[in-house]
Amino acid sequence: xxxxxxxxxxxxxxxxxxxxxxxxxxxxxxxxxxxxxxxxxxxxxxxxxxxxxxxxxxxxxxxxxxxxxxxxxxxxxxxxxxxxxxxxxxxxxxxxxxxxxxxxxxxxxxxxxxxxxxxxxxxxxxxxxxxxxxxxxxxxxxxxxxxxxxxxxxxxxxxxxxxxxxxxxxxxxxxxxxxxxxxxxxxxxxxxxxxxxxxxxxxxxxxxxxxxxxxxxxxxxxxxxxxxxxxxxxxxxxxxxxxxxxxxxxxxxxxxxxxxxxxxxxxxxxxxxxxxxxxxxxxxxxxxxxxxxxxxxxxxxxxxxx
Amino acid sequence: xxxxxxxxxxxxxxxxxxxxxxxxxxxxxxxxxxxxxxxxxxxxxxxxxxxxxxxxxxxxxxxxxxxxxxxxxxxxxxxxxxxxxxxxxxxxxxxxxxxxxxxxxxxxxxxxxxxxxxxxxxxxxxxxxxxxxxxxxxxxxxxxxxxxxxxxxxxxxxxxxxxxxxxxxxxxxxxxxxxxxxxxxxxxxxxxxxxxxxxxxxxxxxxxxxxxxxxxxxxxxxxxxxxxxxxxxxxxxxxxxxxxxxxxxxxxxxxxxxxxxxxxxxxxxxxxxxxxxxxxxxxxxxxxxxxxxxxxxxxxxxxxxxxxxxxxxxxxxxxxxxxxxxxxxxxxxxxxxx
Numbered sequence: 127x128x129x130x131x132x133x134x135x136x137x138x139x140x141x142x143x144x145x146x147x148x149x150x151x152x153x154x155x156x157x158x159x160x161x162x163x164x165x166x167x168x169x170x171x172x173x174x175x176x177x178x179x180x181x182x183x184x185x186x187x188x189x190x191x192x193x194x195x196x197x198x199x200x201x202x203x204x205x206x207x208x209x210x211x212x213x214x215x216x217x218x219x220x221x222x223x224x225x226x227x228x229x230x231x232x233x234x235x236x237x238x239x240x241x242x243x244x245x246x247x248x249x250x251x252x253x254x255x256x257x258x259x260x261x262x263x264x265x266x267x268x269x270x271x272x273x274x275x276x277x278x279x280x281x282x283x284x285x286x287x288x289x290x291x292x293x294x295x296x297x298x299x300x301x302x303x304x305x306x307x308x309x310x311x312x313x314x315x316x317x318x319x320x321x322x323x324x325x326x327x328x329x330x331x332x333x334x335x336x337x338x339x340x341x342x343x344x345x346x347x348x349x350x351x352x353x354x355x356x357x358x359x360x361x362x363x364x365x366x367x368x369x370x371x372x373x374x375x376x377x378x379x380x381x382x383x384x385x386x387x388x389x390x391x392x393x394x395x396x397x398x399x400x401x402x403x404x405x406x407x408x409x410x411x412x413x414x415x416x417x418x419x420x421x422x423x424x425x426x427x428x429x430x431x432x
Numbered sequence: 433x434x435x436x437x438x439x440x441x442x443x444x445x446x447x448x449x450x451x452x453x454x455x456x457x458x459x460x461x462x463x464x465x466x467x468x469x470x471x472x473x474x475x476x477x478x479x480x481x482x483x484x485x486x487x488x489x490x491x492x493x494x495x496x497x498x499x500x501x502x503x504x505x506x507x508x509x510x511x512x513x514x515x516x517x518x519x520x521x522x523x524x525x526x527x528x529x530x531x532x533x534x535x536x537x538x539x540x541x542x543x544x545x546x547x548x549x550x551x552x553x554x555x556x557x558x559x560x561x562x563x564x565x566x567x568x569x570x571x572x573x574x575x576x577x578x579x580x581x582x583x584x585x586x587x588x589x590x591x592x593x594x595x596x597x598x599x600x601x602x603x604x605x606x607x608x609x610x611x612x613x614x615x616x617x618x619x620x621x622x623x624x625x626x627x628x629x630x631x632x633x634x635x636x637x638x639x640x641x642x643x644x645x646x647x648x649x650x651x652x653x654x655x656x657x658x659x660x661x662x663x664x665x666x667x668x669x670x671x672x673x674x675x676x677x678x679x680x681x682x683x684x685x686x687x688x689x690x691x692x693x694x695x696x697x698x699x700x701x702x703x704x705x706x707x708x709x710x711x712x713x714x715x716x717x718x719x720x721x722x723x724x725x726x727x728x729x730x731x732x733x734x735x736x737x738x739x740x741x742x743x744x745x746x747x748x749x750x751x752x753x754x755x756x757x758x759x760x761x762x763x764x765x766x767x768x769x770x
Binding site: 163164166167169170173180185192207208373401410419420422423 | 515516518519520551552553569602604605608609611612615616619620622623626627629630633634637638641649652653656657660661664665668671672675732733734735736
């Protein structure tokens with residue numbers, strides 16, 4: 127029991143740290159995914175915007191869903207939400223607390239992706255190069271509208287033959303990248319200020335309710351873990367009894383059928399106790415065959431009554 | 433038994449993490465396999481599609497089967513499925529639970545392969561380069577070629593060094609277009625898989641939570657019961673072998689003493705345990721005979737209580753205290769019965 131106590135104390139103190147660790151790993155994974163992803167803008171008028179915005183918004187949704195899936199507390203929260211009240215009534219404050227803590231952790235990786243994308247700038251350049259006003263840039267000012275669209279769409283592809291000789295594409299790129307980075311830093315600043323305010327101002331409102339909600343959400347988590355551990359322990363003991371019972375009933379059957387009267391207990395060597403009365407090749411074969419063809423019923427109450 | 437209990441608890445609590453670990457290793461192995469694989473598009477009209485789609489779809493199928501093979505629980509599932517009913521009923525919910533959890537884990541590595549392939553873009557570029565819309569992306573003013581010629585030219589798009597259709601459609605334009613489509617498909621596939629996983633995981637507590645707890649408990653139980661039974665059989669086999677061999681040596685010793693017709697030398701009382709372990713064989717010739725007999729004529733798989741001092745050859749009294757006297761009384765009855 128001491129060992130279990132130690133394990134549960136570890137879980138209790140570290141449930142938060144395990145969740146924070148997973149959160150951090152996902153954020154790192156999102157940065158790694160961005161750097162290893164081979165961004166190649168299609169440089170075609172209709173496709174640029176879809177591609178650029180798609181790369182900016184679809185992976186954050188994926189990372190958010192991953193954050194929810196990998197978080198153990200989301201299952202705990204759902205079970206608590208959907209369970210029938212029974213003898214224990216439900217506390218909505220606990221469910222709200224769990225929900226908000228899960229959402230906060232799941233939002234970290236998508237925000238990291240979003241910010242890294244904006245600070246890098248490729249997505250925005252790809253998406254909005256076709257929306258630039260050609261009159262503002264010298265190289266695109268004197269061409270027809272359609273051609274201007276085509277040229278602007280090719281700006282993100284520096285190696286394209288049309289772009290190699292055109293110096294205005296650098297101007298467009300710099301302009302868009304500047305906007306992209308400004309947007310990225312602003313969003314980062316706003317989010318950090320919001321997080322700072324939320325953490326500082328929270329004790330000013332409903333601190334007692336918060337403490338209660340946190341305590342009971344921890345409790346639900348630990349209770350579920352202990353229940354699972356107890357079930358494992360129980361199934362192991364159940365299996366042990368069931369097998370012993372099976373060997374015993376085989377020994378009885380063999381005794382009935384073979385008319386041998388073995389001397390029980392007198393001077394039996396320690397090693398023979400483990401033989402449980404099965405001392406013959408045929409007996410062993412019969413035991414194994416019976417184990418497969420007729421597994422014993424899941425009822426060890428008879429073993430106790432003996 | 434305590435040691436076994438600790439080991440079983442370790443396996444039980446870590447069964448899930450062990451399976452998740454194998455799952456993660458296979459996912460990493462699939463990305464490594466993809467990067468190590470030398471993709472060579474054939475650049476011929478009809479072969480491109482077959483090659484590209486083959487590389488996209490065949491390795492995931494292999495990885496899926498491998499995921500099942502590497503899972504220890506597959507034999508447990510098969511055994512539970514095929515066993516005769518006997519005295520214990522079968523619960524199809526438990527079988528479904530076991531199959532679903534194995535299938536979910538086996539799906540991860542193939543999904544990773546397909547995502548990596550689509551996000552990289554080489555397969556789709558190779559497979560669909562002949563379907564590029566030349567009218568919108570290429571030069572409309574190019575002199576007309578026959579359909580077959582156009583197909584042959586387009587099929588060479590992935591192979592930049594032999595591409596000769598720069599006037600028809602620029603190589604970079606076509607590759608960028610195809611890669612964009614491929615990456616869009618890849619991200620959509622990943623989004624779809626993640627959404628499915630999320631729905632499966634989050635809808636389960638809303639429906640049939642009690643049935644789920646039951647299935648999970650009994651599937652763990654079947655696993656533990658199987659392991660415990662194997663351990664018990666191993667213990668039994670060990671004891672069986674020990675007693676069988678002990679009886680073999682005693683039998684040899686008895687035979688030799690009977691053959692030589694002289695009294696065994698009494699071992700001094702102080703030799704104790706070491707003498708007991710010699711099992712009555714104390715010289716080279718006897719040992720050689722014992723070994724030869726073990727090889728040529730193994731004893732039957734039938735244990736009997738240890739040998740008694742009967743009239744033939746044993747002095748009976750004054751024996752070294754190797755064998756307890758009480759069980760020996762049965763031997764005469766056994767021999768005569770046999």
